[in-house]
Amino acid sequence: MVRTTVSLSDLPAGSIATIRDIDAESPTAQRLMDMGFVPGTPIRAVRTAPMGDPTTFEIRGYQVGLRRSESGLIGVEIKPDDK
């Protein structure tokens, strides 16, 4: 099975992926993890704002908007059958 790992900021709107890792270097990482962005969690890119940033994501049943600077910290895995 082919798996592609991309940054969450590159996940196209409307597609689903699974969180793989979070950049632990960033001080924002802790907060993201506390909010449920932990490895293995399914996530969906919902919509990108008219000006191109931020993007809303659906995770654990709620929606949250992240800027590229935050979503770029998260690595996700897109499974072919998810697309």
Added chain:
Amino acid sequence: MTSKIERNVYLVGNPNSGKTSLFNSMTGERRHVGNWPGVTVQKLEGITSTERATLTICDLPGTYSLTPATPEEEIVLRTIDEAATGCIVNVVDIANFERNMFLTTQLIELGIKPVVSLNCFDSFSKAGGTIDLQKFTNFTGATPFPTVARTGEGTHSLVEYIAKESIDEQTNCENWLTLPEEWLAAAEEVLKLKQTNWQKAKPTQRYSALSDLIRLHPHGADPKTLKIRENLAETLSKGRAKPVKITDLACELATDRYRRIEKLIAACASLPGKNIPTWQEKLDSVLTHKFLGLPIFALLMGWVFWTTFSVGEIPMGWMHSLVDSIRGFVQTNMQDSLIKELMIGGIISGVGGVVIFIPNILILFFWIAILEDSGYMSRAAFIMDRMMNSIGLHGRAFIPMIMGLGCNVPAVLATRIIDNRFQRLLTMLLIPLVTCAARLPVLVLLCGTFFPENPSVWMFALFFVNLLVLIFLGQMTSLLFKTGENSPFLLEMPPYRLPTPSSVFHMLYEKGAHFIEKAGTVILAGAIVIWVLSVFPREVPLSFDYNAELAELNAQKITVQVSDQIAQISHKRDIELMEGRYMARLGKLIHPIMRPLGFSWRETVSLIPGFLAKESVVSTLSVLYLPYSEHIGDAMRKTGMTPLTAFVFMMFTLLYIPCIATLGVIWRESGSTRFTVLALIVYFAIAYIVSFVALKIGEALQTSTAWLEGLVIVFIAVSAGWYLLRTFIMTIRGNRCNSCASSNKCSSRGKSNCSGG
């Protein structure tokens, strides 16, 4: 009769969990707004009593986890020990169960037994969710109460429960949310280093032991703690394909917590899946649509702006006439005295200056309450974030900034919609640089006075400079402080809801009362101080006995000549009186500072009453310049003022200080004297520097030939325009690294040496 139990109740919960609604429905009107000691974060306390107990309910700032990201959230952690001795009510938005339970899990891990308010229960069950409350209690040891805080449903039994003699603890249950053994053992070892143990330690000590284990940057951590971390990582790695690194511990703990939460939820509830129903997602796709989103938002903003400031003018007119009639009443019914002058010149004008803002504030906050409650505010922030981010602001800052065009006072109050304190202060700092409607007539007046030929061109130039200053200051401050303040951008999208009258009422009541009580007093005091400066000392030694002369002239038969003379003499007297008053003395005292800008002492003096209201700059100038000419512009030219200095003076007037009312609300809303004074210095410094640069550029231009002048102006305009354009392009393109496809694997990510490849 036995005395009542006194108990402190602390509400903790996620932002948007309905904590404040629950607080409102629990306490009614008996509340007190104060500050947390040491920090300028608002503390909301209320009292409610039942037959058996008096409960002091404290609304703690909303937070997603105990690990603080902002000063507000730090309060929760700092208060937790104190709160553990009372009663902690954990407000959980059950429509967003998993994430809300994270905080609950943290609390339970620290040995706290919270009373859980399962809020928004109505939308949860409407969406098809069910929960077995008995199982929830059995597996968590916490007592759950389904509530709908917006309507007050369920709060009664919650209050009754916490008002009981002793809150019974569920002891005979297995708690699924407590720390796993490996973690507990490691935390115990960390605590041993601190000569204590888990059993004895307070919740905050337990918390800090845990955070010692997971801290992402363990710099300065002692080798013993590092060793414990290594051992823990090793223990956790057992039986796994991929070993756990010590930098992964934070992630491990968070993952483990969510695993426990998932297990609990699977055992006792069935969730609807998502908190935003499909029809709302469709609504979202229109309201935040790529092309429709911005126009819809613009229309809504236009409506809010129009009702606030245009419709608001009607009640403002009533306020005006009310103040005028009171003034008229005092004028006719009081004996001439200093007190009467104080009443008219100081108090009534001051009070009038306060009440005049009330219609604006109430109308604006009516809409803000509706936008906020309905959930649209988060969408607006979502739409506007990129633009606001270009000047270092949060998307939510757009509404206060745009309201600043109408009046800075409600705009500063509106910054409360921004949760993050740093962002809020930054927005407050920038709002006074937005030219408000009251400054417009002053500009028109000044431009018309100094440049009667083409005032609009100069006005445009002033606006342009103002905009540049605004953007520049925003970028500078966010650049300077961004690294210091750890404030992640996380914009939660709440589901759309129908606003309730009670929450709108609470917002209006709180804002209105707060404004009158807090800011009103400052504005009034400012008005009185300016009045004192302008009428004292009472006796000014005059060079000539004007009154005798006037009396003599008045006694004569009135002819055109005589009335001319009377007017002339009384003008001369007025000027001399004015020069003798403290205000003019103060102006002359600070004149040396202003001289490099080419201002005479008259301009300097006129800036002082401008503190109160910028209109007074013009009226003071007209009095001071009367002996030279009826027309200020002519008079100023006669006394050596060039169009250049006039322009510089206008620029300075525009920038040097927000009006006293804005300053008053900034002081009260920021809760920090230091910040207010700093802001004042910043405005003054900016005004000074910008004016000085403009003066120097202008002077350089004047000595050169006309074509060179044109060239330089074109150059400045082009470079300023380029600066603006670049700012926007940069923000629209975004950070190169984050949009880079290989960013996840790139080792130099987030560092400046990224090759972009």
